[in-house]
Amino acid sequence: MKKIILTGGGTAGHVTPNIALIPELKRRGYKIYYIGSKEGIERKLINEIPDVEYFGISSGKLRRYFDVKNFTDTGRVLKGYSEAKKIIKEINPAVIFSKGGFVTVPVCLAAKKYKVPCVLHESDISPGLANKICIPSATAICANFPETIQHLPESKAHLTGSPIRKELFEGDKSKGLEFCGFTDDKPVLLVIGGSLGSVSVNNAIRNSLDKLLEKYQIIHLCGKEKLDTELEGTKGYRQFEYIQKELCDLLKAADIVVSRAGANAICELLALHKPNVLIPLPLKSSRGDQILNAESFEKQGFSKVVREEELTSASLLAAIEEVFTNKDQYIKTMEDSNQLDAVTKIADIIDSVY
Structure with missing residues (x-):
């Protein structure tokens, strides 16, 4: 059976598009796993879905400005990267789909480490910081808005719109x-x-x-x-x-x-x-x-x-x-x-x- 890891979290907007994809992915024969934060809203939302195994990892917010929390959050990201590598190695997925949010950064970087194809989705007109970090690790990038395509590598960009829950x-x-x-x-x-x-x-x-x-x-x-x-x-x-x-x-x-x-x-x-x-x-x-x-x-x-x-x-x-x-x-x-x-x-x- 094909295996896929979905990731995304921090707000419901980084989770609900993943939820919208799950029925179609199941129909296509995927075994679905989910990597999110340990205490974020994504854990509650995903745990209510049958046959999707959830893994929580450490995550931290990355900021464009100076903040003392950057030091502790960097440590959390590094810990999350180590945890994500272990999970990916254990599951050995065919592909990873990332919806965004800072929890996805260690997952996408770990995917690159193990040469697992990674598909990103960018909801906004211009990519957020988390997706900007992940773009070099991505095989393909999906976008909501026509205006977004100019911000993405042309060979990777696809205009798809946003997945809507049936x-x-x-x-x-x-x-x-x-x-x-x-x-x-x-x-x-x-x-x-x-x-x-x-x-x-x-x-x-x-x-x-x-x-x-x-x-x-x-x-x-x-x-x-x-x-x-x-x-x-x-x-x-x-x-x-x-x-x-x-x-x-x-x-x-x-x-x-x-x-x-x-x-x-x-x-x-x-x-x-x-x-x-x-x-x-x-x-x-x-x-x-x-x-x-x-x-x-x-x-x-x-x-x-x-x-x-x-x-x-x-x-x-x-x-x-x-x-x-x-x-x-x-x-x-x-x-x-x-x-x-x-x-x-x-x-x-x-x-x-x-």
């Missing part, structure tokens, strides 16, 4: 409404701040809650340890730290979405044709990838963007109202976008490299 297309609106205790006579606003949550997005929504509840029922995915207990029981408002199993139903129930602009999240909104307002991470908190992602989607007519520096109750309410008023046009533009079948295309590339 179950996201199988949501049931009535189940989503029932799960939240909502009715079907009032539109639903879904707020997604990412698996780690966003204080600024959460605050903007909660500061506008009274006004929003006049028109919408609100599902608020606010992130780990970011629930507001004072809002529990508010009619028409449900908050959750993170949702996995019921997410497809909640997306189906949503008429409009407010979201960060992580590449995988917005590609899912595009595939599901969900009108949306994007609030990208600002430069002070990121390398600017979400700003580029959001600008690309706004230019293509898929999204309305509110920069965090301009985020107020008034600007948020105006953006939501503009998108909801013109939701049919947003939906048509997304329907006409001709999304690629990324799962099949990436699986074909994986098949081709060994």
Whole structure:
């Protein structure tokens, strides 16, 4: 049986595309293993999938700027490299697929050491630091955006789009409404701040809650340890730290979405044709990838963007109202976008490299 190691972690966005690939890889006869961090969100998500063995390794964040943590994190990366070499040697995979995140760096470097073909996926317009380090070790590199190709070695680059989990297309609106205790006579606003949550997005929504509840029922995915207990029981408002199993139903129930602009999240909104307002991470908190992602989607007519520096109750309410008023046009533009079948295309590339 062919063996493949998947790797990626740190946030749900580095895990869910791997999860989307798993059914197709199983169908093609692969035995699947997963390397992630020891305590990251990927461990929980992958351990819920049958017949996928999980290995945790040490990992550390690599920074472009000086920080005393660079010294300790470098040690963790080196330890992770040693652990990844041992795992790869034991499994002897035909190929490795890496979705990104700092846990993937020791895995990709160990793959190069043992001459195992490695396929990377870059979600954002410009490659992140982890993928930049891994690119020389890669046999092929998959990308979401046409703009990304110019940043990659031409001989390795493939425009594939982002793998979307099949179950996201199988949501049931009535189940989503029932799960939240909502009715079907009032539109639903879904707020997604990412698996780690966003204080600024959460605050903007909660500061506008009274006004929003006049028109919408609100599902608020606010992130780990970011629930507001004072809002529990508010009619028409449900908050959750993170949702996995019921997410497809909640997306189906949503008429409009407010979201960060992580590449995988917005590609899912595009595939599901969900009108949306994007609030990208600002430069002070990121390398600017979400700003580029959001600008690309706004230019293509898929999204309305509110920069965090301009985020107020008034600007948020105006953006939501503009998108909801013109939701049919947003939906048509997304329907006409001709999304690629990324799962099949990436699986074909994986098949081709060994």
